[in-house]
Amino acid sequence: MKQEKSGVWQSWNENISYKYKSLYKITSEDELQQIIKKSEKIRFFGTKQSSADIASGTETLVDITTYNKILSYNDSERTITVQSGLILGDLLEAIEAKGWCIPCLPDINTITIGGALATGTHGTSGKLLCEYMTECSLVLADGTVKKINEEDELTDAVRVSLGVLGVMSEITFKCESLYTLHIKEGPEDDSEWLPKIKERLKQHDFLRILWLPHTDKGYVITGDKIDSNTEIIEDLGPKYLKHRRKASKILYKYTHIFPWITAIANKLLYRGFFSATKEHKGSLYQATVTKSRGSTLELAEWTIGLDTFPKVFEELKTEINKWSNKSFIHIPMDIRFVYKDKSWLSYAYGKDTVTMGCVSRNAATADTYEAFKSIENIFLKYGGKPHWGKRFVAKDAELSKIYYKWQDFKLLRKKLDPTNKFLNPYLTKLFNEKTNN
Ligand SMILES: Cc1cc2nc3c(=O)[nH]c(=O)nc-3n(C[C@H](O)[C@H](O)[C@H](O)COP(=O)(O)OP(=O)(O)OC[C@H]3O[C@@H](n4cnc5c(N)ncnc54)[C@H](O)[C@@H]3O)c2cc1C
Structure with missing residues (x-):
């Protein structure tokens, strides 16, 4: 695993920047577990294309874009399992080559799977991308791994979870036939x-x-x-x-x-x-997803x-x-x-x-x-x-009124991450937690 000592993290459009003390580039779940276990505060990021201040702001950061392999296909189930740092476009090219598709896609292909799932990324005339995920492994704040499938009671909370319940590690998507x-x-x-x-x-x-x-x-x-x-x-x-x-x-x-x-x-x-x-x-991917934008x-x-x-x-x-x-x-x-x-x-x-x-x-x-x-x-x-x-700019006071499950999510977050390891200053305010970062 590579480690960079101190530097400045910047979002893709340079509107958010933070100093960090350690930045790790990981290639395995095991490395992810080790870093999470030993860190007091930690955030992880994909291609940094979120405008919300959710991906950085802690002394220790993990770049997940180097954790980007396609792990397996199951032809009879039409599923693909990947590491969460894989770029969405790479996943879509791979499944198209198999004659498969995911039937609702965002208008961007350069984001990571982990970043896309965490923020509820969506397309049109279908469901959020995370709804096509059937299984994932989640690295929890204590460094242990929890496997979650569709029957698990945590699934509905984990699908869109801003990276505050844990880090999504290996993800399985259920695909459909290409059309x-x-x-x-x-x-x-x-x-x-x-x-x-x-x-x-x-x-x-x-x-x-x-x-x-x-x-x-x-x-x-x-x-x-x-x-x-x-x-x-x-x-x-x-x-x-x-x-x-x-x-x-x-x-x-x-x-x-x-x-x-x-x-x-x-x-x-x-x-x-x-x-x-x-x-x-x-195909949906080829005909409707923007492949290059030119500027931020x-x-x-x-x-x-x-x-x-x-x-x-x-x-x-x-x-x-x-x-x-x-x-x-x-x-x-x-x-x-x-x-x-x-x-x-x-x-x-x-x-x-x-x-x-x-x-x-x-x-x-x-x-x-x-x-x-x-x-x-x-x-x-x-x-x-x-x-x-x-x-x-809305925070806890407003969000608690519009999300029916907001309080349940907050309780679960506190249970899974009692020391607020995964909260940066923005997320601390978002969830109205009292800790200083
Ligand atoms: C030009 C443009 C077009 C876009 N189009 C769409 C669109 O069509 N539809 C739509 O819904 N959104 C769209 N977005 C928003 C985009 O999909 C999200 O911001 C997405 O999170 C960006 O992915 P990323 O890899 O850059 O993640 P980052 O911005 O790097 O990270 C986002 C969040 O995910 C967390 N995270 C990253 N990896 C993991 C992981 N493995 N496990 C848990 N949490 C993780 C990070 O900690 C952070 O909180 C667009 C954004 C841009 C800039």
Whole structure:
């Protein structure tokens, strides 16, 4: 095992940094156990792509990206077992080669499996990624390993657990047969796509809406399962569309000084990049997951029950369109759909849910981005839940009202980690623990 003495840890967009005393790069569960056992305070991180301050902030850190092997396949069960530092894209390439898939994927492939599971990472028209996990081993605060399968009473607590119950070590996913999607994309007025959500969720295997604030438009992406041999006349629109993110970056360059420029920029971006229709086919991974982004950004995301979404959407739209409100929002706000589950800290606990992303293309000036505050205020008012890996300010007082199992989770956390070994300063406040870090 490699150890680096003292240095500075920085999140991918450089918005969070901490000094550390020891950083370990591990390659086995045994090494992970040893370090956890001997450390008083410890955090572990994947590719550092969370905007929430959850991955570092302790003197001892573990980089799990070197713990990244595919351990085994079970062909008859269609399962794959991997180490938690494996990059999601590597897992997806490996299962596609077997003719398998995971049927709900986030729009990023560079994250680690451990990071993705811990924060409740999700895609659309399916369940959180962690819901496809059937077994895992968890390294507990005392360094022992607990094996957890679907029958275990801890499963519903562990699936989304922010890395505060233990470190997920070996993970088994249950896969499905690979399928091909026929994807159609195009713009629609808000008055058209909003009332059609439920109907489209029934009609299509994939639904995602990129809302374009300050334009009254959404860009609707649907996908239908087809036979892989079905001929589709591919239309990916003009070649320049691939420069959308670069164009956004330029147009938004001064929006932290003059936020109202955003409204003009969005209209230009709509005309240039979202007014054409597209049609193509491919696997869920190949046809819908972004493989490269070019520059960093800062993210927030809020979730709300499917039935409450139209009301929250209208209120948000009215609020951000007021010229007295400085919350001009960069394109797009990503609207996705997650089906109900039983995981205690899941956004979709007991309820079909809509998720709504909020992006600042200027990561460095994210603190001045008023939109993050407006979206949090409005979603919280209706019992909305924040994405654990993204930016939000709500803490224990608010979270205890919106998570039915919050107190149970806190009690379990305290039982499994009585000395708060896995809490950094941010998580200490989040759970309203009294200890100093
Ligand atoms: C451009 C971009 C696009 C994104 N798209 C989506 C999306 O489509 N859907 C979505 O839901 N989210 C999305 N996210 C959020 C992202 O999936 C999460 O922030 C994820 O946690 C990042 O993974 P990571 O490997 O960088 O984890 P890190 O940020 O390094 O760590 C996240 C948390 O996981 C913990 N952790 C890491 N490994 C383990 C482990 N083995 N066991 C237990 N805990 C562990 C860490 O301690 C930390 O608390 C996106 C983020 C970005 C930057």
